[in-house]
Amino acid sequence: MKKIAVFTSGGDAPGMNACIRAVVRGAIYHQVEIYGIRYGYNGMIKGDIYHMNSHSVSNILQKGGTILKSARSQDFRTKEGRQKAYEQLQKFGIEGLIAIGGDGTFTGANIFYEEYGVPTVGAPGTIDNDLYGTDYTIGFDTAVNTALQAIDKIRDTADSHDRIFFIEVMGRDSGYLAIQSGIGGGAEIVMVPETRTSSADVINILKQGWNRKKTSSIIVVAEGDEEGDALQIADKVKQALNDKDMRVTILGHIQRGGSPTAADRTLASRLGLGALEGLLNGEKNKMAGIINDKLVYTSFKECITLQKPINPDLLRMVEILSV
Amino acid sequence: MKKIAVFTSGGDAPGMNACIRAVVRGAIYHQVEIYGIRYGYNGMIKGDIYHMNSHSVSNILQKGGTILKSARSQDFRTKEGRQKAYEQLQKFGIEGLIAIGGDGTFTGANIFYEEYGVPTVGAPGTIDNDLYGTDYTIGFDTAVNTALQAIDKIRDTADSHDRIFFIEVMGRDSGYLAIQSGIGGGAEIVMVPETRTSSADVINILKQGWNRKKTSSIIVVAEGDEEGDALQIADKVKQALNDKDMRVTILGHIQRGGSPTAADRTLASRLGLGALEGLLNGEKNKMAGIINDKLVYTSFKECITLQKPINPDLLRMVEILSV
Amino acid sequence: MKKIAVFTSGGDAPGMNACIRAVVRGAIYHQVEIYGIRYGYNGMIKGDIYHMNSHSVSNILQKGGTILKSARSQDFRTKEGRQKAYEQLQKFGIEGLIAIGGDGTFTGANIFYEEYGVPTVGAPGTIDNDLYGTDYTIGFDTAVNTALQAIDKIRDTADSHDRIFFIEVMGRDSGYLAIQSGIGGGAEIVMVPETRTSSADVINILKQGWNRKKTSSIIVVAEGDEEGDALQIADKVKQALNDKDMRVTILGHIQRGGSPTAADRTLASRLGLGALEGLLNGEKNKMAGIINDKLVYTSFKECITLQKPINPDLLRMVEILSV
Amino acid sequence: MKKIAVFTSGGDAPGMNACIRAVVRGAIYHQVEIYGIRYGYNGMIKGDIYHMNSHSVSNILQKGGTILKSARSQDFRTKEGRQKAYEQLQKFGIEGLIAIGGDGTFTGANIFYEEYGVPTVGAPGTIDNDLYGTDYTIGFDTAVNTALQAIDKIRDTADSHDRIFFIEVMGRDSGYLAIQSGIGGGAEIVMVPETRTSSADVINILKQGWNRKKTSSIIVVAEGDEEGDALQIADKVKQALNDKDMRVTILGHIQRGGSPTAADRTLASRLGLGALEGLLNGEKNKMAGIINDKLVYTSFKECITLQKPINPDLLRMVEILSV
Structure with a gap:
């Protein structure tokens, strides 16, 4: 050749x-x-x-x-x-x-x-x-680190305001990015296509956290999760917990770029x-x-x-x- | 005291x-x-x-x-x-x-x-x-740099795919964050509450860019722009130019955190x-x-x-x- | 227990x-x-x-x-x-x-x-x-990335001035950090304790590079290299090539810290x-x-x-x- | 024209x-x-x-x-x-x-x-x-931030080991870089060409810090300081305080590069x-x-x-x- x-x-x-x-x-x-x-x-x-x-x-x-x-x-x-x-x-x-x-x-x-x-x-x-x-x-490693740095930043403001954040990361068919950035970011919950986590599960875990005096929480959602996207899940949880202060961030295309x-x-x-x-x-x-x-x-x-x-x-x- | x-x-x-x-x-x-x-x-x-x-x-x-x-x-x-x-x-x-x-x-x-x-x-x-x-x-300086680093990453993928990106930064009443991150990020257009830029203006500038063989473009939108938010503006531009490949990223709360x-x-x-x-x-x-x-x-x-x-x-x- | x-x-x-x-x-x-x-x-x-x-x-x-x-x-x-x-x-x-x-x-x-x-x-x-x-x-992964980001910065100035840089990274007994940051940083030469690279080898490789019109070069040296530390090696090469413009940077303790x-x-x-x-x-x-x-x-x-x-x-x- | x-x-x-x-x-x-x-x-x-x-x-x-x-x-x-x-x-x-x-x-x-x-x-x-x-x-702003990020990293390891670090930043004739990165990095002392700080002053300030139970300290030295470079100053202080555990880092050319x-x-x-x-x-x-x-x-x-x-x-x- x-x-x-x-x-x-x-x-x-x-x-x-x-x-x-x-x-x-x-x-x-x-x-x-x-x-x-x-x-x-x-x-x-x-x-x-x-x-x-x-x-x-x-x-x-x-x-x-x-x-x-x-x-x-x-x-x-x-x-x-x-x-x-x-x-x-x-x-x-x-x-x-x-x-x-x-x-x-x-x-x-x-x-x-x-x-x-x-x-x-x-x-x-x-x-x-x-x-x-x-x-x-x-x-993959770069995208995980990009997602993680974003989660670290959001954690700063979540902590300052005692807020719950839903963060959507890429991954239509795979939860790899979500699970690794979730572990690295200290997320309380990670929702991936590979496993079944319902909104009801999320609500339970958040309530348990409050009992242990957790004041802020991060939930990482893979975009392809079967329970819906981050906005949909957050809506259900918001209603169930009557907490209007929750926030959603969709990381989007920043995960594709960078050195x-x-x-x-x-x-x-x-x-x-x-x-x-x-x-x-x-x-x-x-x-x-x-x-x-x-x-x-x-x-x-x-x-x-x-x-x-x-x-x-x-x-x-x-x-x-x-x- | x-x-x-x-x-x-x-x-x-x-x-x-x-x-x-x-x-x-x-x-x-x-x-x-x-x-x-x-x-x-x-x-x-x-x-x-x-x-x-x-x-x-x-x-x-x-x-x-x-x-x-x-x-x-x-x-x-x-x-x-x-x-x-x-x-x-x-x-x-x-x-x-x-x-x-x-x-x-x-x-x-x-x-x-x-x-x-x-x-x-x-x-x-x-x-x-x-x-x-x-x-x-x-x-402010930290938030500008955070927005800028996100824009730099998006520019990588915009260039690779010859795409137009609308990036929404914070600033309900002020375009400071948008204008500085737009200049730093080499944005083709910056839309701020302080000045009037219509969707028609955006369409014109993008067309002129194509005539000069620009293949990708970044448009930075302050969240409080009077023409609408990034999603709304992108929708109008998409329809007018019949370009389905445009993307929108809303930077959101990452701009509030970080060292x-x-x-x-x-x-x-x-x-x-x-x-x-x-x-x-x-x-x-x-x-x-x-x-x-x-x-x-x-x-x-x-x-x-x-x-x-x-x-x-x-x-x-x-x-x-x-x- | x-x-x-x-x-x-x-x-x-x-x-x-x-x-x-x-x-x-x-x-x-x-x-x-x-x-x-x-x-x-x-x-x-x-x-x-x-x-x-x-x-x-x-x-x-x-x-x-x-x-x-x-x-x-x-x-x-x-x-x-x-x-x-x-x-x-x-x-x-x-x-x-x-x-x-x-x-x-x-x-x-x-x-x-x-x-x-x-x-x-x-x-x-x-x-x-x-x-x-x-x-x-x-x-280890953090230290490699820290070293790499430093090398990326030095590459900017090396390129601008057509200069040769010797960069010393940590690793008294092991070349892991040197080899990974060297590959990631596009180093022309990596000197590690595990292999024998003499100053004469360095001089030869640099000369070959000049023949191929390389204008700047990065040489990564593990601190424990048997040929000496970065300063000593640079001195030998400087004299042999009569190039006073070479520079040495010892990354030192920044490699131990960071998120x-x-x-x-x-x-x-x-x-x-x-x-x-x-x-x-x-x-x-x-x-x-x-x-x-x-x-x-x-x-x-x-x-x-x-x-x-x-x-x-x-x-x-x-x-x-x-x- | x-x-x-x-x-x-x-x-x-x-x-x-x-x-x-x-x-x-x-x-x-x-x-x-x-x-x-x-x-x-x-x-x-x-x-x-x-x-x-x-x-x-x-x-x-x-x-x-x-x-x-x-x-x-x-x-x-x-x-x-x-x-x-x-x-x-x-x-x-x-x-x-x-x-x-x-x-x-x-x-x-x-x-x-x-x-x-x-x-x-x-x-x-x-x-x-x-x-x-x-x-x-x-x-200048980029160089200050580069120096600062390096100081932040060194602070991590200084704290972990209760160590004193001397960090030399660029600035042959001017202390701008040193003073800004020193303030940003929370340095206990900043030595610049514009003012006279003797090694004796450094020793006094460190001793006062120990009395207040400071366990680690950062001293930022502009390369052009009239008291000598970081290595020379550290040597004097080391001898006077009989503390062999002090460390010196010379940031060098990383300050010239970077986005x-x-x-x-x-x-x-x-x-x-x-x-x-x-x-x-x-x-x-x-x-x-x-x-x-x-x-x-x-x-x-x-x-x-x-x-x-x-x-x-x-x-x-x-x-x-x-x-």
């Missing part, structure tokens, strides 16, 4: 740039020509592709976002779109791909391989940490290099991951279909630590 | 603790007995008052929130409430008060003096910077000491402020009724710098 | 407070009486011991340092010292200990058990991550709870650790004597990523 | 990029052609000059350092050097200059005008805040625009500054020769607040 290309796709995550850098520098080290594709599959279809060298990735290690830009592509879901994408890759002579992204990205790559035989190795980039095949995804943490920079560098060297060694349709500090490759199929459960130790801790 | 008390009231602001510390340490330095009142006027009414010494304020300089807790008091608005408050102060032998807070706090202190003759000197503590009589209020910045710690220390020494020197019903780096005292009446305008240089800059 | 005590010893590390909190709250949850010992073994000897409850550990989760204070104890190295310590524990009726610290702490606990039969379970708290028996120690990261808060909470529940379940003379995301107990003897090697993947990465 | 150029010179400071951006965007707004000169006067001599447009300064507002690079120029101190620089400007048709820097930068610009009549307006960029003609210089604070971004933007509009309006050999929130122009001569004293209120506060 003499020419390969790298792209980012789906929601951006801090550390994607560190990963791109590792792919590019690794390719140069192994004397392979490396191209960047802008805007994910959309750019592949349009031929928004350029040659990269060592300086293309200077001084990006510490930056949030992705210098290759990202997008969700409707066109790549069509046969015509994928046909055009293949033609563009042919034009540039690109023989293999490194895809940095999540579920949707790898689903696309899988179909693309079946149709056109272009081998892809993936690196998991998503703040949700909801991918099977790796202990952590690129961006990556040390752990994310190291992880992204390892996964970028791992994906590249995997591709050069003949891996395809697999995602590079780190499990128990070792580089592993898992088929896209498994990554997409299998579930990564939350460590039950973490769920148990929330209850014990808020006594 | 041999015994005085300090309290915080209204919305909490980072730096209030630094201010309390300066009041307490200053009192000890001047050999005056110092008491703390918890929960603002509510605690005054209930007699939630305790003796403070140098160690009471150790290691609080860097903390957000207020160790004296804060509250908005309905009871102090009644004659009965104020009567009880006066009796409590009498019981403890407290001859003067230091009030750290904003508009509402000083309004209460003013009435209290007229009725019972208890002298109060105030220190301006509010993240909104909307008080006449001081260039900056305690907590105070250097400027807020210094300002809070100066104002705390200034309020204390003013009270000891016979000032009353006045707020300590810093104008042009000099300590000044302004009557509560003026602080409450007069408006502090935004520097027009700042408003002009947003337009020029986003070309 | 009905009464136990917790203490911190040796160099402090961010997250120790989160660990103390988990021990205390865990003890309350399991209905065991919990005492705190101040100043490590010194406080044990002097009887500086107090009863703790749930509120003793409120609002400390996010704080650096240790509320139980720490010290290195000369007296505990003597038979007389340990005799007095034992008597104090007897006086309070304390039947078991949780020790948060490193090598020296566990060595002391081991001897103490042999002499007096007091069972101890340890939790690894040290920024150096140099303990066998756990993947990570409490405080713990999310990863450190979670780790500290798990290890605190794990140590406590281990002690209650009959473990003794062992350290709680997390290996491959699972709680394990390793004998103090092994923790003290065995070496934890640096992952060679990380050492290899520095070379590849700086091309 | 139809063509102008901007450059940065001397030590870099956070916010220089925000200033460059304001100059460039302001020039475009006023329909003037704008060039960038790399590496200060050195680049002027070598003709390292390029045309800038609006995109040249996209996404640099939040970055530390300077995209135009900086240098101290020996060659510009010679007649030959300045002659060459003039010829380069002639070649590009550049009629006026914006210089972002400090003392040395403006001294050079002054001579250059006298010899060749090229008008320059300056913007004060230095973390030391030691320039007459402006309340604050670009980079600028909100205040620095706003200040830099105002000064950049102010310098530009001044130049276009016929100002020359003057520095733009902000005094009492108003834009003013002060002759280079005054900026270089006159002293800006530290507000005595600040010096007095350190003593009172550490009781």
Whole structure:
């Protein structure tokens, strides 16, 4: 393999740039020509592709976002779109791909391989940490720390006013972000899609806290919780407890940005290099991951279909630590 | 004056603790007995008052929130409430008060003096910077930096996806926070209560930006803007431009918390000491402020009724710098 | 076991407070009486011991340092010292200990058990991550991020002036902190005790960089590197390259402080709870650790004597990523 | 004036990029052609000059350092050097200059005008805040906050071990950085070039603190203090008090880097625009500054020769607040 290309796709995550850098520098080290594709599959279809060298990735290690830009592509879901994408890759002579992204990205790559035989190795980039095949995804540690710093700030004002705050963090299908930022932030309750916590449970726990003279409380809610979003849950609790002073904060997109943490920079560098060297060694349709500090490759199929459960130790801790 | 008390009231602001510390340490330095009142006027009414010494304020300089807790008091608005408050102060032998807070706090202190003759000197503590009589209020610089760091993070993801973001910052009556975080964050548009920017203006500016190949934009909206809140404005713009990809983030209560910045710690220390020494020197019903780096005292009446305008240089800059 | 005590010893590390909190709250949850010992073994000897409850550990989760204070104890190295310590524990009726610290702490606990039969379970708290028996120690992740943020700042000025910087990070016996902050900071060279990098190697790599038009470089040096400290190495390189413009920064004690990261808060909470529940379940003379995301107990003897090697993947990465 | 150029010179400071951006965007707004000169006067001599447009300064507002690079120029101190620089400007048709820097930068610009009549307006960029003609210089607020965050971290470990720390901050000729970070960091003593504090004074204050049961202390030392640097002072105090446990940390170059604070971004933007509009309006050999929130122009001569004293209120506060 003499020419390969790298792209980012789906929601951006801090550390994607560190990963791109590792792919590019690794390719140069192994004397392979490396191209960047802008805007994910959309750019592949349009031929928004350029040659990269060592300086293309200077001084990006510490930056949030992705210098290759990202997008969700409707066109790549069509046969015509994928046909055009293949033609563009042919034009540039690109023989293999490194895809940095999540579920949707790898689903696309899988179909693309079946149709056109272009081998892809993936690196998991998503703040949700909801991918099977790796202990952590690129961006997760940064997003947890961002959420945590926000919770720390809210705790200051919650304490000053003896208030209850509901804080909604990202995580449509996974409570990883909620549980870790909840433990780190000393939340009294964490509501995640993986477990069933009803508004009635919340009300009970808050009442118990008052009996123990807790004056303020933080409840962290994953956006995908089955009991509703933070606003809905807060409304029910407010009515039941007749406490008008409760507040809701939805952290939103700040969790997607920011300079990556040390752990994310190291992880992204390892996964970028791992994906590249995997591709050069003949891996395809697999995602590079780190499990128990070792580089592993898992088929896209498994990554997409299998579930990564939350460590039950973490769920148990929330209850014990808020006594 | 041999015994005085300090309290915080209204919305909490980072730096209030630094201010309390300066009041307490200053009192000890001047050999005056110092008491703390918890929960603002509510605690005054209930007699939630305790003796403070140098160690009471150790290691609080860097903390957000207020160790004296804060509250908005309905009871102090009644004659009965104020009567009880006066009796409590009498019981403890407290001859003067230091009030750290904003508009509402000083309004209460003013009435209290007229009725019972208890002298109060105030220190301006509010993240909104909307008080006449001081260039900056305690907590404003920290809140601006918190908003700015959030905007920086959102810019990362806005750039990666070529998206438009509407970011709502606090400021019901004042655009200070919005204008400073907008300039610092490189916002294309800043919408503040002090000036009239319509949704049609926003649409025009965004279109002009596209003509100059701007791919992403940040619009900062003060929560009190007369055109509506961020969600409402975004809805109008979305429809007019038929761009479903716009996003809204409401920063909310994270702006109230956090460790105070250097400027807020210094300002809070100066104002705390200034309020204390003013009270000891016979000032009353006045707020300590810093104008042009000099300590000044302004009557509560003026602080409450007069408006502090935004520097027009700042408003002009947003337009020029986003070309 | 009905009464136990917790203490911190040796160099402090961010997250120790989160660990103390988990021990205390865990003890309350399991209905065991919990005492705190101040100043490590010194406080044990002097009887500086107090009863703790749930509120003793409120609002400390996010704080650096240790509320139980720490010290290195000369007296505990003597038979007389340990005799007095034992008597104090007897006086309070304390039947078991949780020790948060490193090598020296566990060595002391081991001897103490042999002499007096007091069972101890340890939790690894040290920024150096140099303990066998756990993947990570409490405080390491925070220290890496602190070092990294410093390196990011220095990179700004290094780039602006095309300068070479030598940055010394902590780590007398271990290069963990250096290698992770070096990878995260995009260092061209990382010098650690575990591998041999001579000044001549440094000079060669810098020259190669200049050939590739690198204009600035960061060299991270672990304080315990066998080639000398950062000042000594910089002197040799300066002379050899006749470049007077090189700079040295020794990060020093800032690496020990600061609010713990999310990863450190979670780790500290798990290890605190794990140590406590281990002690209650009959473990003794062992350290709680997390290996491959699972709680394990390793004998103090092994923790003290065995070496934890640096992952060679990380050492290899520095070379590849700086091309 | 139809063509102008901007450059940065001397030590870099956070916010220089925000200033460059304001100059460039302001020039475009006023329909003037704008060039960038790399590496200060050195680049002027070598003709390292390029045309800038609006995109040249996209996404640099939040970055530390300077995209135009900086240098101290020996060659510009010679007649030959300045002659060459003039010829380069002639070649590009550049009629006026914006210089972002400090003392040395403006001294050079002054001579250059006298010899060749090229008008320059300056913007004060230095973390030391030691320039007459402006309340604050670009980079000062960021450097204070960086120093403060380091002091906060050191305070954690100082408290945990009951230790005394000497912390050296930058400031060869000025104690601004030391006094503000000292007040913000709750330092017991601040040693600055502007006042005389002897080691004997330090020893006395520490002893008084011990009498009041202070267990740990922070002493902030400006690098230019007449009593010596932090290491020398610490040595004297150590010997006199026979306390081997004292520690010294020299913050060093981390104070020069980092993303600028909100205040620095706003200040830099105002000064950049102010310098530009001044130049276009016929100002020359003057520095733009902000005094009492108003834009003013002060002759280079005054900026270089006159002293800006530290507000005595600040010096007095350190003593009172550490009781």
